[in-house]
Amino acid sequence: MSKEITARSQDYAKWYNDLVLKGGLADYSAVRGCMVIKPYGFALWENMRDVLDRKFKETGHQNAYFPLFIPKSFLSKEAEHVDGFAKECAVVTHHRLMNDPNGGGVVVDPEAKLEEELIVRPTSETIIWNTYRDWIKSHRDLPLLINQWANVVRWEMRTRLFLRTAEFLWQEGHTAHATAEEAIAETVQMLDVYADFAENFMAVPVVKGVKSPSERFAGAVDTYCIEALMQDGKALQAGTSHFLGQNFAKAFDVKFSNKENKLEYVWATSWGVSTRLIGALIMAHSDDEGLVLPPKIAPLQVVIVPIYKGEEQKAALDARVQVIMDELKKAGIRVKYDDNDNARPGWKFAEYELQGVPVRIALGARDLENNVAEVARRDKKTKESLSLDNLSGQIIDLLDDIQTSMFNKAKEFQQASITKADTFEEFQAILDGKAGFVAAHWDGTAETEEKIKELTKATIRCIPLNNPQEEGKCILTGKPSKERVLFARAY
RNA sequence: CGGGAUGUAGCGUAGUCCGGUUAUCGCGCCUGGUUUGGGACCAGGAGGUCGCAAGUUCGAAUCUUGCCAUCCCGACCA
Numbered sequence: 001m002s003k004e005i006t007a008r009s010q011d012y013a014k015w016y017n018d019l020v021l022k023g024g025l026a027d028y029s030a031v032r033g034c035m036v037i038k039p040y041g042f043a044l045w046e047n048m049r050d051v052l053d054r055k056f057k058e059t060g061h062q063n064a065y066f067p068l069f070i071p072k073s074f075l076s077k078e079a080e081h082v083d084g085f086a087k088e089c090a091v092v093t094h095h096r097l098m099n100d101p102n103g104g105g106v107v108v109d110p111e112a113k114l115e116e117e118l119i120v121r122p123t124s125e126t127i128i129w130n131t132y133r134d135w136i137k138s139h140r141d142l143p144l145l146i147n148q149w150a151n152v153v154r155w156e157m158r159t160r161l162f163l164r165t166a167e168f169l170w171q172e173g174h175t176a177h178a179t180a181e182e183a184i185a186e187t188v189q190m191l192d193v194y195a196d197f198a199e200n201f202m203a204v205p206v207v208k209g210v211k212s213p214s215e216r217f218a219g220a221v222d223t224y225c226i227e228a229l230m231q232d233g234k235a236l237q238a239g240t241s242h243f244l245g246q247n248f249a250k251a252f253d254v255k256f257s258n259k260e261n262k263l264e265y266v267w268a269t270s271w272g273v274s275t276r277l278i279g280a281l282i283m284a285h286s287d288d289e290g291l292v293l294p295p296k297i298a299p300l301q302v303v304i305v306p307i308y309k310g311e312e313q314k315a316a317l318d319a320r321v322q323v324i325m326d327e328l329k330k331a332g333i334r335v336k337y338d339d340n341d342n343a344r345p346g347w348k349f350a351e352y353e354l355q356g357v358p359v360r361i362a363l364g365a366r367d368l369e370n371n372v373a374e375v376a377r378r379d380k381k382t383k384e385s386l387s388l389d390n391l392s393g394q395i396i397d398l399l400d401d402i403q404t405s406m407f408n409k410a411k412e413f414q415q416a417s418i419t420k421a422d423t424f425e426e427f428q429a430i431l432d433g434k435a436g437f438v439a440a441h442w443d444g445t446a447e448t449e450e451k452i453k454e455l456t457k458a459t460i461r462c463i464p465l466n467n468p469q470e471e472g473k474c475i476l477t478g479k480p481s482k483e484r485v486l487f488a489r490a491y
Numbered sequence: 492c493g494g495g496a497u498g499u500a501g502c503g504u505a506g507u508c509c510g511g512u513u514a515u516c517g518c519g520c521c522u523g524g525u526u527u528g529g530g531a532c533c534a535g536g537a538g539g540u541c542g543c544a545a546g547u548u549c550g551a552a553u554c555u556u557g558c559c560a561u562c563c564c565g566a567c568c569a
Binding site: 004014017030032088164168225238240306308310341346348349351365366374 | 529530561565
């Protein structure tokens, strides 16, 4: 028993860390706040990235790459934008090192000070819009639909593996449009892409909504988001899509000639999801035995463990497994045959459960005689004996079933975790009890929102799209309100 | 960045209060053998800047100061 996982009920934060570290997803690094994403964790990210990248291209976007460094002056061109990021920027001030004349190793060469300091991008709106000015002249250049896969740096006070690190990987889409309507449609379209990805690939149900003004992206007119719910009842913002209006076009003077040959500022969007999604995935599905990964993005979907006495039995198993492997691989299933002789079956079972591999096939000499295999599903921790006839077909169906069943389980939990509150007492009792989302009336002011946050640590996660309109009174001030908004404590 | 806790081999730890031979134990690792249906067993072996740096002392894992890292709780945030 080498890899004990702290129980969720005992210490949720420690449980999460155990899964990331012992599940082999990531490690702490020598740099404060930064992590090393290990091969298994990166394989997970690659699968997520590939699906999203395909969806971006299907919706007409192209990938490009913009510089890591942003001239300091760019950042200050959009007033709200700089306000939002100024406190968490890494700044490059010099471009050369030298040997310490006093023999203390390398030091920064004071002669090599940069004329204009460079900011390590916390997000790329400014450098991109500075470029778009040159790219966009006519309505024929629009829409401009660009995405970039990149790393960004935000100097966070307090970091957590995957959920909040000083450097993280993400994609950021930046689009330019001729009209506001078109830009809003793009913003909503990409929100739908994110929601579809979260629900149908990660099996994580989300609420689509709009952020309140105080939770809005710095420089946006409207921020749309998908909000996921973790098993401890805390919400997690899983993706955002911003309608930027003409804010960046004006700041960077990006104009186009319309059909009437009149100059107009373009309309913008930006949207992103990050390696934070991996944190969401872990906290939405996993259990006290380890990770539980949805088949569609699991690095490894099926593992086959042989059980044998002696070389003769092993050879017979090898031959049969080869057939199963070929069939599964032909169907595009990511499968591994673990015939490593150093670890015994029980050890492998525990290890693959920790790593969240959706399906495990155990095959022994006895099984061959009976023409069956023992098939275990990670999500429900059940085992059944399946016939070797058309085993691969049954496995493919099982993977589908696991995917659906994981989503349904999470969806049920989410639905059961949206609670209405009509008084402040109820509101607080729910937060301190089962937590989750609380649907409550709010008078629409930033002051009330701030006061509620102060009193309860809960924030407005979003105003759901297609939110039912109903008359009510703000839970804090009693002022009239026409709809409920979703509050929660959040990551 | 404030408050609290922790830091001894890859992991988990004893020893720290009250300084004193060669730093304890388990897991893991290496070699050989027996094993293999839920984290195997036997035998032998390797592995340590006791978080880092100064200081006190004849002598520091142990005492003092500073620093670093991680975790928890706040403020900030995807």
